[in-house]
Amino acid sequence: MRHSDSGCSAHHHSCAAAGSVQACVSIVPIFNHLEPVQLEQIMETVQSATYKKGETIYRAGEKSDSLYIVHKGSVKIYRLSASGKEHMVSLLHPGDFTGEYALFSESIHESYGEALEETQMCIIQRDDIHAFLEKYPAISLKILQEFSQKLERSEKQTAYFATEKVETRIALYLVELADKLSSGKTVVLPMSRKDLAAYLGTTPETISRKIADLEAQGLLKQLSKKKLEILDVDGLL
Amino acid sequence: MRHSDSGCSAHHHSCAAAGSVQACVSIVPIFNHLEPVQLEQIMETVQSATYKKGETIYRAGEKSDSLYIVHKGSVKIYRLSASGKEHMVSLLHPGDFTGEYALFSESIHESYGEALEETQMCIIQRDDIHAFLEKYPAISLKILQEFSQKLERSEKQTAYFATEKVETRIALYLVELADKLSSGKTVVLPMSRKDLAAYLGTTPETISRKIADLEAQGLLKQLSKKKLEILDVDGLL
DNA sequence: CGACAGGTTGACCGTTATCAAAGATCGTGG
């Protein structure tokens, strides 16, 4: 248990019980193969903060020097283009993390992080991670593995935007969601039309229309605004 | 010098002189801070291969288990979408590398590599890199740094595709090129209209038209097909 | 000089963004 909450006051947010902080760290892919001793050490450096719905966690332009891990709730990571348009980079759920870029070089945030609901995050300072990696260098390989997968996913994403039209991107998103949830053929959209549009590089109106089109083609069925039943996976691809 | 050419016959390509292989490895960002002893060790594992113009270096679907470093020439990395459209991921010049994903996990190529001219590559097997990183773990941090920058660039790229229209993407590309070349205000396009279109997610026709438009607006001047003079950087942004 | 690849221009059409309005949904307070 230890003094996991040290330094937390600096974040003007209430602190988590040490027990849940441990749960938070141990579910992160990067850390989930650590020895108990190592986990213990990481734990001592973890801070915790909670954010209310709609609250900003960090802004583009701010100095970036910590790893943020979602413990409870969900977080939207987005960018603003020069023209003011929003692009959602990712939606984080418990166990997901952000701020990786900062870990290995001085850097500033290029994106925004915003809590979509009451959210609790675990925060680890760069210097602590550095010290840890220098002590247990084998961990670096795990992180490299995680990074290279993330990089490949990002390039695939870019390719979709470059080559596929909106309808295809929406269909691909739905199929991917169905695979991930593996909840038979019913899919629950995890966000609003507006956010979905920002994620897929389109507008809420177009999302509505395309989903209606896909329904008209008999490829899926809208059970409610957020719940869709996929009828023909192959047809969507 | 050593036996740098060992194993090269497996690649049915002619081998480089050991001297130039050394030059190849030492210019790669990841390796350029190595101690002479370390560099020497890497060198022993490097293989070399040459490819003729238009020749394929690897294909999507093939097993990916080596790091490829461009020594001489240039290489186009591209993906093919389900619908058969080509998206160019990157254009590699001497010192650039590809195949990083393979280094940290079993994987298969998702992209294609093609030599755009007579090209010489240095090849390092995954197992050799692994052994090396386990021996000198500090190097991992350097690679992580490189990766996180690459990741951030890729996300920025995705955001451009998601939020900016073609004209803006072309303009941004030209400005970026001008910055990189820092050759005053004259920019030499490093590829054909077709490849540029595949890179920017558009068509050769649209590239022609948009560049003509930008010229009509007085923002740039076409000196020849491939040579452009940037007249108004701010206007392009 | 002719042939061929690459680049440009034009006409047209499909896709998607935009703007406006109507309809659904949800939380809040009466």
Place this chain on the structure above:
DNA sequence: CCACGATCTTTGATAACGGTCAACCTGTCG
């Protein structure tokens, strides 16, 4: 529990944007 307003979603009309196809240039190399 219902009514209200705020917000989210859908639908419609329109126009901008960019892709496609075809014809025409341009430069290069035999």
